[in-house]
Amino acid sequence: MIxxxxxxxxxxxxxxxxxxxxxxxxxxxxxADIHYLTKDNARFxxxxxxxxxxxxxxxxxxxxxxxxSFPHTNKPMYLSVRTVENKEIGMIHSxxxxxxxxxxxxxxxxxxxxxxxxxSKVVTVKEEFGYSYWEAETTAGLCRFTVRSGGGNAxxxxxxxxxxxxxxxxxxxxxxxxxxxxxxxxxxxxxM
Amino acid sequence: MELMIIHSKExxxxxxxxxxxxxxxxxxxxxxxxxxGHFLDTYLVLTRHELLIATSLKEPDEEKTYKGYALPVKxxxxxxxxxxxxxxxTMKIGEIESVFIVNLVASGMLVMKAPEERIIAAFTNGLMTxxxxxxxxxxxxxxxEELDSELLEDEGEGASCPKCGRIYPEEGxxxxxxxxxxxxxxxxxxxxxxxxxxxxxxxIVLMLLNSATGLVIPYLTGTALFDQALKGEGYFAGQIGLxxxxxxxxxxxxxxxxxLFGIINAKMAANIVFDLKSVIxxxxxxxxxxxxxxxxxxxxxxxxxxxxxxxxxxxxDGLSYFIVNAMNIIxxxxxxxxxxxxxxxxxxxxLPIVVVLVRKVFPKLWRLSWRRHRRVSAMNSIISDSIxxxxxxxxxxxxxxxxxxxxxxxxxxxxxxxxxxxxxGTIFPVLNVLTQMGxxxxxxxxxxxxxxxxxxxxxxxxxxxxxxxxxxxxEFMNNIVGWWSHCMTASxxxxxxxxxxxxxxxxxxxIRIPVMKGEIQVSNVVxxxxxxxxxxxxxxLQVKAGQMLGVVGHSGAGKSTLVNLISRLYDVNEGAxxxxxxxxxxxxxxxxxxxxxxxxxxxxxxxxxxxxxxAYANPDCRVMDIVHAAKIANAHDFxxxxxxxxxxxxxxxxxxxxxxxxxxxxIARAILHNPKILILDEATASLDTETELQIQEALDKLIKxxxxxxxxxxxxxxxxxxxxxxxxxxxxxxxxxxxxxxxxEGAYYKLVKKHDEAxxxxxxxxx
Numbered sequence: 001m002i003x004x005x006x007x008x009x010x011x012x013x014x015x016x017x018x019x020x021x022x023x024x025x026x027x028x029x030x031x032a033d034i035h036y037l038t039k040d041n042a043r044f045x046x047x048x049x050x051x052x053x054x055x056x057x058x059x060x061x062x063x064x065x066x067x068x069s070f071p072h073t074n075k076p077m078y079l080s081v082r083t084v085e086n087k088e089i090g091m092i093h094s095x096x097x098x099x100x101x102x103x104x105x106x107x108x109x110x111x112x113x114x115x116x117x118x119x120s121k122v123v124t125v126k127e128e129f130g131y132s133y134w135e136a137e138t139t140a141g142l143c144r145f146t147v148r149s150g151g152g153n154a155x156x157x158x159x160x161x162x163x164x165x166x167x168x169x170x171x172x173x174x175x176x177x178x179x180x181x182x183x184x185x186x187x188x189x190x191x192m
Numbered sequence: 193m194e195l196m197i198i199h200s201k202e203x204x205x206x207x208x209x210x211x212x213x214x215x216x217x218x219x220x221x222x223x224x225x226x227x228x229g230h231f232l233d234t235y236l237v238l239t240r241h242e243l244l245i246a247t248s249l250k251e252p253d254e255e256k257t258y259k260g261y262a263l264p265v266k267x268x269x270x271x272x273x274x275x276x277x278x279x280x281x282t283m284k285i286g287e288i289e290s291v292f293i294v295n296l297v298a299s300g301m302l303v304m305k306a307p308e309e310r311i312i313a314a315f316t317n318g319l320m321t322x323x324x325x326x327x328x329x330x331x332x333x334x335x336x337e338e339l340d341s342e343l344l345e346d347e348g349e350g351a352s353c354p355k356c357g358r359i360y361p362e363e364g365x366x367x368x369x370x371x372x373x374x375x376x377x378x379x380x381x382x383x384x385x386x387x388x389x390x391x392x393x394x395x396i397v398l399m400l401l402n403s404a405t406g407l408v409i410p411y412l413t414g415t416a417l418f419d420q421a422l423k424g425e426g427y428f429a430g431q432i433g434l435x436x437x438x439x440x441x442x443x444x445x446x447x448x449x450x451x452l453f454g455i456i457n458a459k460m461a462a463n464i465v466f467d468l469k470s471v472i473x474x475x476x477x478x479x480x481x482x483x484x485x486x487x488x489x490x491x492x493x494x495x496x497x498x499x500x501x502x503x504x505x506x507x508x509d510g511l512s513y514f515i516v517n518a519m520n521i522i523x524x525x526x527x528x529x530x531x532x533x534x535x536x537x538x539x540x541x542x543l544p545i546v547v548v549l550v551r552k553v554f555p556k557l558w559r560l561s562w563r564r565h566r567r568v569s570a571m572n573s574i575i576s577d578s579i580x581x582x583x584x585x586x587x588x589x590x591x592x593x594x595x596x597x598x599x600x601x602x603x604x605x606x607x608x609x610x611x612x613x614x615x616x617g618t619i620f621p622v623l624n625v626l627t628q629m630g631x632x633x634x635x636x637x638x639x640x641x642x643x644x645x646x647x648x649x650x651x652x653x654x655x656x657x658x659x660x661x662x663x664x665x666x667e668f669m670n671n672i673v674g675w676w677s678h679c680m681t682a683s684x685x686x687x688x689x690x691x692x693x694x695x696x697x698x699x700x701x702x703i704r705i706p707v708m709k710g711e712i713q714v715s716n717v718v719x720x721x722x723x724x725x726x727x728x729x730x731x732x733l734q735v736k737a738g739q740m741l742g743v744v745g746h747s748g749a750g751k752s753t754l755v756n757l758i759s760r761l762y763d764v765n766e767g768a769x770x771x772x773x774x775x776x777x778x779x780x781x782x783x784x785x786x787x788x789x790x791x792x793x794x795x796x797x798x799x800x801x802x803x804x805x806x807a808y809a810n811p812d813c814r815v816m817d818i819v820h821a822a823k824i825a826n827a828h829d830f831x832x833x834x835x836x837x838x839x840x841x842x843x844x845x846x847x848x849x850x851x852x853x854x855x856x857x858x859i860a861r862a863i864l865h866n867p868k869i870l871i872l873d874e875a876t877a878s879l880d881t882e883t884e885l886q887i888q889e890a891l892d893k894l895i896k897x898x899x900x901x902x903x904x905x906x907x908x909x910x911x912x913x914x915x916x917x918x919x920x921x922x923x924x925x926x927x928x929x930x931x932x933x934x935x936x937e938g939a940y941y942k943l944v945k946k947h948d949e950a951x952x953x954x955x956x957x958x959x
Binding site for chain 2: 116
């Protein structure tokens with residue numbers, strides 16, 4: 001698992017290099033034919049219904065959603081702007097390429113789509129009869145949830161990032177296992 | 193309709209302020225998250241004419257308890273909550289075009305179109321079912337359709353344990369893992385031993401005899417030998433021979449009892465585990481397809497094997513040893529106290545240290561062993577990766593990289609292995625020394641007492657021997673906590689399967705039709721594997737008896753799902769499917785299975801001979817029938833070519849059949865099954881043109897005289913179809929005969945044109 005994530009990282013890095021050498025390595029990006037949205041060719045705005053709309057060239061898409069290509073390894077890079085029917089309008093190379101206002105708008109969309117409380121402190125994890133009961137302080141407040149043991153419900157998605165999925169499929173994440181205290185680590189480790 | 197009761201006072205106030213009363217309400221739900229990553233309630237209420245959206249104006253909640261976590265029991269009355277401000281908006285249903293759900297990552301969002309799209313509220317995953325019901329009810333209201341009572345009913349979802357208020361983690365299984373009485377679990381587990389109660393009794397008696405005879409020996413070798421026989425006083429004065437003889441007799445008896453109980457115990461435990469395994473396996477076969485798709489296959493296989501092995505321990509090592517060890521501890525302690533209470537206390541001196549040490553170190557040891565286990569699995573998966581993927585590894589010249597990958601995992605593993613060994617290598621000798629220490633203390637203290645003439649040498653020897661006998665059982669008791677929880681977890685997992693309710697249930701008074709005519713009617717069927725992800729939307733179609741219906745469409749159009757529903761591997765969410773005018777829900781499973789045959793794209797070949805595979809659905813058929821079926825399926829020729837003919841073993845570790853050969857076997861299987869209704873689900877999709885032609889020929893023979901539903905994206909497969917249905921995104925978009933559809937120049941026409949072009953292309957390529 002460890003190496004697959006690093007591979008993902010290198011894949012992402014490679015893709016970026018390719019983009020930079022677009023002229024030289026034209027063949028691959030030509031073949032992929034991905035339409036990149038930039039601050040020059042796309043205008044994002046928020047509708048009255050608090051949805052995200054984008055105008056590309058002449059065409060306006062009244063409701064679009066922003067998907068992360070690398071939600072665990074590289075959140076603000078390679079965002080895919082899609083309609084609810086999952087049609088890609090275009091990709092965003094990096095949030096940094098956009099003025100702050102737009103970047104914030106897109107960031108909001110990521111918040112909506114990727115609702116994953118980040119665990120800042122593990123209060124208790126108690127395992128009993130095939131379920132572990134978690135109590136943790138998260139970015140969304142104190143959360144208590146139940147995780148079925150085994151079956152990859154707590155798994156490392158990068159060497160340090162732990163994704164925990166509860167019985168309903170709700171997601172929680174420990175961004176850096178190394179930052180846990182010894183006591184927290186011990187509790188969490190037994191559920192991995 | 194039942195009256196909706198609003199349990200929250202605060203929400204009731206909101207409704208009253210709007211002049212709404214409980215009887216108007218069709219449906220209500222509380223969405224629990226905001227769009228900016230916090231928890232805050234949005235209360236939604238639906239009446240026949242209006243939708244109310246009340247957004248809490250409070251600060252975001254600082255706490256959230258998800259489903260399954262223990263909470264104090266909520267009383268059923270209305271709760272007093274801190275009243276907060278709500279921003280309330282009501283909309284007429286006429287003003288809203290539609291309400292739908294947008295699936296997000298691990299959560300969802302209700303969106304309305306009025307006429308511009310806007311967010312109503314967002315919710316966490318647990319509320320998905322409820323939200324999709326809200327959307328479904330809204331759609332019905334909008335279309336002024338009758339509301340099913342099923343839709344409005346609270347399905348008992350989120351039913352919670354009456355004792356602790358914890359919501360049952362597994363839907364449809366009303367067992368709270370927390371409150372489930374462990375004693376009840378234990379009793380249930382014991383019930384497996386019930387048929388063997390005579391054996392159990394014999395085993396326990398034998399074990400008690402074994403320890404009783406064992407308990408005599410230290411007395412004989414100590415006090416009796418040294419203090420009486422050798423000293424020439426007391427009962428055994430001078431009778432050294434007798435004492436030695438007695439020692440030999442008791443040792444032999446003890447050994448005999450031991451061997452005997454071992455044999456009986458092993459036999460009994462094997463029988464019990466056999467029963468357990470068959471219980472799990474039978475329970476699994478009873479469950480619906482859905483259950484298997486939710487759980488990973490590996491996990492289920494572990495359950496059948498490992499969990500029952502774990503329980504084998506319970507019956508072999510646990511139960512009887514527990515009783516005997518408990519008796520031993522009590523017996524030995526009593527004997528020791530009677531012999532000399534001062535020495536007894538002395539030898540128990542190191543015991544607290546042992547207990548403390550075990551308590552402190554063993555959890556750590558367990559953690560380290562778990563870590564080691566995880567790293568071994570990681571390493572094993574790399575090994576299996578590079579062996580199974582060896583072609584890819586070699587093709588890309590990545591051997592070096594694979595070695596590095598393995599090296600990393602190997603280093604990790606050896607590190608954790610060393611840690612584990614270091615600790616276990618330290619703790620066990622230390623524990624050993626500590627237990628020996630008790631003996632040392634007795635020798636020292638006892639020796640001093642002997643010199644003082646207070647006690648005799650034989651007594652000290654007896655004492656030391658008894659003490660050593662005590663440590664085994666004590667250690668056993670020490671481990672019993674971990675062992676107990678392991679067993680209970682394993683049995684809990686096993687009972688979970690046994691208790692799981694199949695989603696697709698057969699009615700008690702199900703109708704049996706031995707031979708169906710084969711008329712199929714699908715009316716207004718809506719279905720999705722997950723809430724809110726409808727795969728089929730309002731599908732209606734009809735197949736007359738003996739007709740062949742062709743279903744065409746792109747992949748993902750819902751064609752295979754339709755098949756799953758007709759054969760009732762799943763139940764429809766809305767609408768109905770009937771065969772010969774009877775709803776499939778009312779039909780006996782046995783009648784359905786014997787009348788419907790499926791030939792699908794993914795063919796499974798079971799371990800066994802080719803003949804057994806063909807006769808799978810009909811094991812009692814004549815050999816001749818097998819050969820005939822194979823002949824009709826165009827399988828006969830390739831089977832005859834094999835050195836072992838119809839006896840060729842296939843499946844895991846058997847002869848490797850090609851895709852086309854497997855497909856022909858499965859067709860032969862269907863031919864022998866001789867169903868009235870035949871479903872061909874992309875039966876030839878994965879084969880090359882040549883093989884497809886052969887199989888097509890076989891299929892044409894099979895189709896005669898049966899109602900056939902053929903699904904294909906290759907249109908050539910459907911040339912014999914009497915009637916065609918074109919599906920797209922879960923809907924029937926066109927239907928008619930080939931001619932009418934071609935002249936309509938619609939979706940079917942386009943598909944045929946595309947197909948022709950593709951054919952031409954392949955002709956050009958092959959030319």
